[in-house]
Amino acid sequence: MIIVTGGAGFIGSNLIRALNLRGEKNILLVDNLANGQKMHNIAVLDIADYMDKTEFLQKIESPAFFKDVRAVFHQGACSATTEWDGQYVMTNNYDYSKRLLHWCITKKSAFMYASSASVYGNGKHGFRVGRDCEHPINMYAYSKFQFDQYVRQILPESACQIAGFRYFNVYGSREQHKGAMSSTAYHFNRQVIEQKKAKLFAGCDGLADGEQKRDFVYVDDVVKVNLWFLDHPEQRGIYNVGTGRAETFNTVAQAVINWHKEGAIEYIPFPEHLKGSYQSYTQADISGLRQAGYTEEFLTVDQGVSRYLDELNSAASQ
Incomplete structure (x- = not known):
């Protein structure tokens, strides 16, 4: 089974669509459908099951919950850069991600997650994946930055694949x-x-x-990067996902x-x-992505x- 959190959202639903085109249907879609408009994103998708985010977080505390999960694509988050309720943002973006990461490590499942180019702040220090470039200037960016920092501590010790993707300005269908x-x-x-x-x-x-x-990147290109890492479980780390333009x-x-x-x-x-x-x-520095072996070209605006x-x-x- 493959789990996609935020699966009814923008990138998550496009990921499931691409997985379906590969013949993958044994997918658990996790989301919060309080915004019922998101159902239009998933009505044409084939999944094995849907689970509300709250129930999912309760279930992963159970040792018997899903023993055969190949990978988790963690796309679920509060994505509003204008949200200044720090407690709310950290609960949804940081704590949630930590719990799911440790569950994946326990289950030996690959963990691919959405980070954000917002961690670079005003960009005065560049857009290279490195602590010296990271200066978040809003709560959303801070939550993503702090989880990346947590992942950096876990990476050397983990036997399972962990890959974080710092999405730049993604646009496309299902948004x-x-x-x-x-x-x-x-x-x-x-x-x-x-x-x-x-x-x-x-x-x-x-x-x-x-x-x-901005570095505007088409959603299909973002999905291709995610699936490439699924196909290359030996690759791990934090990567910029943009066009480089x-x-x-x-x-x-x-x-x-x-x-x-x-x-x-x-x-x-x-x-x-x-x-x-x-x-x-x-402007994404995608040298890390290229060094990992990803060679696909990205669409222009x-x-x-x-x-x-x-x-x-x-x-x-x-």
């Missing part, structure tokens, strides 16, 4: 339930359809309007406009509440947005 936390590609698409305008933040941190840069928000908006063959860019004031806790630049909108707008029209 619509995230609301305000959905990707800019998703929001720009809706805005161009409804208003003929893509709304971008005005310049900040000395940058021109819309020239903030920094592209502007203007580039994303223009890719959306080009797909629709209409629309324009409008710049809006930079939000006050994001000042001081916003990443104006990210133009390629990924085009593929995404083909699917997104086709589904909306049905």
